[in-house]
Amino acid sequence: MKRQHATSPLFQTFKFLFLKILSQYEHYVPLNLPPHNFTVTEAELAQLGRAIKDNHALAGLMLDEVGYYFQLAINDPKSDSLLRTQLMIVLRALFVKHESDLRYRNRICQERIATLYFPYLLTVSHRVLHAHTNNVVCC
Amino acid sequence: MLSSLPELELEEWLVCFMYVLKNTPRTTVQSWMNLEPPKRRLNLFNVIDLSVKTFVKGGLSKQIDFVALDIIAHYLQHYGSSVEDKDEASPLLKRITFTLQRIFHKGEEQLDNTSSMLSVLFATLRLLLNTCPRPIFADVQSEFVETLIYELMRQCNHFDPTIRARAAALLYLAISVCPLP
Numbered sequence: 596m597k598r599q600h601a602t603s604p605l606f607q608t609f610k611f612l613f614l615k616i617l618s619q620y621e622h623y624v625p626l627n628l629p630p631h632n633f634t635v636t637e638a639e640l641a642q643l644g645r646a647i648k649d650n651h652a653l654a655g656l657m658l659d660e661v662g663y664y665f666q667l668a669i670n671d672p673k674s675d676s677l678l679r680t681q682l683m684i685v686l687r688a689l690f691v692k693h694e695s696d697l698r699y700r701n702r703i704c705q706e707r708i709a710t711l712y713f714p715y716l717l718t719v720s721h722r723v724l725h726a727h728t729n730n731v732v733c734c
Numbered sequence: 735m736l737s738s739l740p741e742l743e744l745e746e747w748l749v750c751f752m753y754v755l756k757n758t759p760r761t762t763v764q765s766w767m768n769l770e771p772p773k774r775r776l777n778l779f780n781v782i783d784l785s786v787k788t789f790v791k792g793g794l795s796k797q798i799d800f801v802a803l804d805i806i807a808h809y810l811q812h813y814g815s816s817v818e819d820k821d822e823a824s825p826l827l828k829r830i831t832f833t834l835q836r837i838f839h840k841g842e843e844q845l846d847n848t849s850s851m852l853s854v855l856f857a858t859l860r861l862l863l864n865t866c867p868r869p870i871f872a873d874v875q876s877e878f879v880e881t882l883i884y885e886l887m888r889q890c891n892h893f894d895p896t897i898r899a900r901a902a903a904l905l906y907l908a909i910s911v912c913p914l915p
Binding site for chain 1: 735738739753755757758762765774777
C-alpha cells in the first residue's frame with residue numbers, strides 16, 4: 596500500500612505493531628542472511644540502502660520505514676513525535692534482542708548483524724548535514 | 735534539526751545510532767570515512783557529540799561514552815596526522831575536543847569517572863596529543879587545554895595508583911609536545 600493512503604495514526608500504529616511481530620520472530624536474523632565480508636566502495640555507498648533492501652528483506656523493510664520517518668522528523672520535529680517514537684521503540688527492542696540473544700553473543704555475529712543496519716548510520720549522518728554545519732560549538 | 739526533537743524521541747534515535755556504530759566492523763567504518771567528504775565526516779562527529787550530551791546518567795551513558803571514545807581514537811589513528819595540514823579538518827578537531835570536554839565534565843558531575851573510563855579517555859588524549867599537538871595548542875582550543883590540564887592535575891590525586899601514574903605521564907606529555915610560541 597502506498598504511504599499517502601496510510602497516513603492515519605491508527606494505521607501507522609498497526610504497521611509498527613506488525614513490524615514488531617516480524618522483528619521479534621525467533622529466526623529473524625537467519626532470515627535476513629547477514630553478509631559475511633562487507634566492504635563499502637564509493638559506488639556502493641549511494642546504492643547501499645537499495646542493496647540491503649534487495650538482499651536482506653526484513654532489515655531492509657525496517658530501514659525503509661526508519662528512513663522515511665527520520666526524514667519526517669527532520670522536516671517537522673515537533674509534530675507526530677509520539678508516533679515516530681513508537682517505531683523507534685520497535686527498532687530499539689530489536690537491537691536489544693540482537694544483543695541479548697545467546698546464539699549471537701560473540702563479536703563476529705554482532706558485527707555481521709550490525710552490518711545489516713549500516714545504512715541507518717548513513718541516513719542519520721547524511722540528512723542532518725545542513726542542520727549542524729553552522730553550529731559547531733553547541734548542538 | 736535533530737537536536738530540536740523531543741527528548742524521548744531523540745534518545746531513541748541516538749541510542750539506535752550508537753548501537754549500530756558500536757557493532758559495525760571498524761574496517762567498514764574506516765572505508766566509510768575514507769569515502770565521505772570532510773563535511774559529512776564532521777556530521778558523524780556531531781551526532782556522536784549530541785549522543786554524549788543527551789545521555790548523562792546511568793550505565794547507558796557510560797556505554798555511549800566508550801563508543802564515542804573508540805570512534806574518536808579510531809579517527810585520530812588514521813587521520814590524526816593529516817589534521818594539521820588541512821584547514822577544513824579544524825571544525826572536526828574542535829568538535830572532537832568538545833566531546834572530550836563533555837566526557838571530562840560528566841566525570842566531575844558524577845563525582846568521578848571510573849578507572850576504566852579514565853584509562854580509555856587517557857589513551858584517546860595521548861593519541862590526540864601525539865598526532866596533532868599544533869592545532870590543540872592553538873588559541874581557538876584554549877578552553878580545551880584549560881580543562882585538560884585542570885583534569886589531569888585533579889586525576890594526579892586519584893585513589894588508583896595506575897590512574898595517578900597515567901595522569902602524571904599525560905601531563906608531562908602535554909607539556910613536552912606544547913609548541914613554543
